[in-house]
Amino acid sequence: MLSLTSVLIAVVCVLIVWIFKNEDRSVERRKGEARAGSQARPWVDEDLKDSTDLQQVEEDADEWQESEESVEHILFSHTRYPEEEMVTRSQEFYELLNKRRSVRFISNEQVPMEVIENVVKTAGTAPSGAHTEPWTFVVVKDPDMKHKIREIIEEEERINYLKRMGQRWVTDLKKIRTNWIKEYLDTAPVLILIFKQVHGFTANGKRKVHYYNEISVSIACGILLAALQNAGLVTVTTTPLNCGPRLRVLLSRPTNEKLLLLLPVGYPSKEATVPDFRRKPLDQVMVTV
Numbered sequence: 679m680l681s682l683t684s685v686l687i688a689v690v691c692v693l694i695v696w697i698f699k700n701e702d703r704s705v706e707r708r709k710g711e712a713r714a715g716s717q718a719r720p721w722v723d724e725d726l727k728d729s730t731d732l733q734q735v736e737e738d739a740d741e742w743q744e745s746e747e748s749v750e751h752i753l754f755s756h757t758r759y760p761e762e763e764m765v766t767r768s769q770e771f772y773e774l775l776n777k778r779r780s781v782r783f784i785s786n787e788q789v790p791m792e793v794i795e796n797v798v799k800t801a802g803t804a805p806s807g808a809h810t811e812p813w814t815f816v817v818v819k820d821p822d823m824k825h826k827i828r829e830i831i832e833e834e835e836r837i838n839y840l841k842r843m844g845q846r847w848v849t850d851l852k853k854i855r856t857n858w859i860k861e862y863l864d865t866a867p868v869l870i871l872i873f874k875q876v877h878g879f880t881a882n883g884k885r886k887v888h889y890y891n892e893i894s895v896s897i898a899c900g901i902l903l904a905a906l907q908n909a910g911l912v913t914v915t916t917t918p919l920n921c922g923p924r925l926r927v928l929l930s931r932p933t934n935e936k937l938l939l940l941l942p943v944g945y946p947s948k949e950a951t952v953p954d955f956r957r958k959p960l961d962q963v964m965v966t967v
């Protein structure tokens with residue numbers, strides 16, 4: 679009789695615990711749904727969020743505006759080349775770009791600003807999601823500003839190398855002989871910092887969706903690299919890790935802009951070296967179906 683009572687008490691206790699646990703879970707679920715609801719936006723690429731987005735998203739949940747612009751359509755103008763010329767042009771373009779290398783030793787010789795303006799204009803010919811052109815190219819020439827940029831990057835990169843990133847990352851980078859010292863940030867006559875605009879603004883100040891902004895800006899950066907190569911300048915593609923927010927504030931860029939790449943631009947220094955990398959042959963990168 680005694681043991682039957684204790685079994686009954688145990689069963690009742692288990693039931694009470696189960697009921698309370700379930701109640702907790704459904705409260706958490708309701709909270710999660712409410713959070714998701716308040717952050718709902720017409721379109722968002724989850725990969726593009728960073729901590730500086732979150733507060734703004736909550737503040738401006740109702741501020742989005744659908745595009746109502748209408749645009750006239752015009753006849754497309756096209757230049758067609760004879761096949762032989764197509765082959766020559768494509769071969770020559772390949773040979774030009776195959777000479778592009780990431781150069782980390784850049785001389786302090788000045789470059790013509792007209793060339794910089796032309797390469798940025800060329801980058802701006804890139805396609806972009808719904809023609810939103812979600813890019814800002816910040817061209818830094820001022821030596822003091824370049825030095826401030828260097829200080830921020832070296833401070834963060836030192837932590838990246840020594841603490842944030844694992845041994846594998848440090849080992850993988852050994853072959854390109856980089857570390858947190860970035861002398862080219864002072865010596866290169868021009869730094870181009872490319873920001874992606876995670877959203878834009880309409881004429882009436884409402885937020886405008888920038889579809890696939892990171893892909894669009896990355897394509898623009900590829901075209902910029904090709905344009906620099908074509909102009910006879912060198913650069914190294916850099917992604918200063920954990921520096922974006924500080925550099926954005928330093929350069930007085932608005933919160934809808936996030937740093938994507940930093941390109942130091944100039945002529946190679948006389949003693950510049952590069953790792954002796956080989957590129958994959960066509961049969962390893964192209965599949966024809």
Ligand SMILES: Cc1cc2nc3c(=O)[nH]c(=O)nc-3n(C[C@H](O)[C@H](O)[C@H](O)COP(=O)(O)O)c2cc1C
Pocket residue numbers: 778779780781782854856914915916917918952955
């Ligand atoms: C997305 C991306 C990020 C990169 N980040 C850095 C970087 O932070 N620092 C650096 O020295 N090189 C960086 N590089 C350059 C690569 O190391 C370089 O492209 C690669 O070693 C191949 O060499 P190549 O550019 O001379 O062909 C980056 C390249 C890419 C595409």
